[in-house]
Amino acid sequence: MSQRKKLAILVGGGPAPGINAVIGAATIRCALDGVDVLGIQDGFEWVMQGNIEHVHPLTIEAVSRIHFRGGSFIGISRANPTTDPQLLENTVISLLRMNVSELITIGGDDTAFSAMRLEEKSAGRIRVVHVPKTIDNDIDLPPDIDTFGFQTARHYGAEIVKHLMVDAHTTSRWYFVITMGRKAGHLALGIAKAAGATLALIPEEFGRNVKFKAIVDTLVGATIKRLALGQRHGVAVIAEGVV
DSSP: OOOEEEEEEEBSSSTTTTTHHHHHHHHHHHHHHHOOOEEETTTTTTGGGTTOEEEEEEEEHHHGGGSSSOOOOOOOOOOOGGHHHHHHHHHHHHHHHTTTTEEEEESSSHHHHHHHHHHHHHTTTEEEEEEEEEOOOOOOOEEEEEOOOOHHHHHHHHHHHHHHHHHHHHHHEEEEEEOOOTTHHHHHHHHHHOOOOOOOEEEGTTSSSOHHHHHHHHHHHHHHHHEEEEEEEEEEEEEEEOO
């Protein structure tokens, strides 16, 4: 008699709000359908080395309240099995050794690519579903759909910038705020718009190979314009992708 097939869940990339809600919902749905669920600890970190000891069963009891917590219930890592063909082979073999026939990956762009390559490498033996997670919102989804975690990051970022706007006015100073986002400016623009920041600099406005002088000139120009209006303060939100 063949061994019962299992579904595994892993999380890659960086932390983002909502990870535990996805883990919990997926586990509960599978458990109700009679499917065994495994939580793979620390993303691809261990399985791509052929180590299947950092895995534990996920049950409804274990995950029913984890959506109230931050972080990831099963850990997270930026380990990428696509950097070496042997690591990708190890990952597939590790999952098959655990009798995993279905895999849910939660992560951003790199994890999505790893999930695609893993399914190709498994040649039909493992079915993979990827849940896009990134506060950068830089995955090519339909225009009206954000990656989960983005809106929460935007909200908290806007609250911080709102306070900085008050401090800037009080001290007659400028503050430069650098936001995450990799090569995309969604988070910087979202925070700046929500907080009413003085200026937002995003890579989409500059194009490729922007010179540092262009960034400095833009910030200096904004400062001079504000001074001409009698305002000595301001807050500029700069996406990390600009540089």
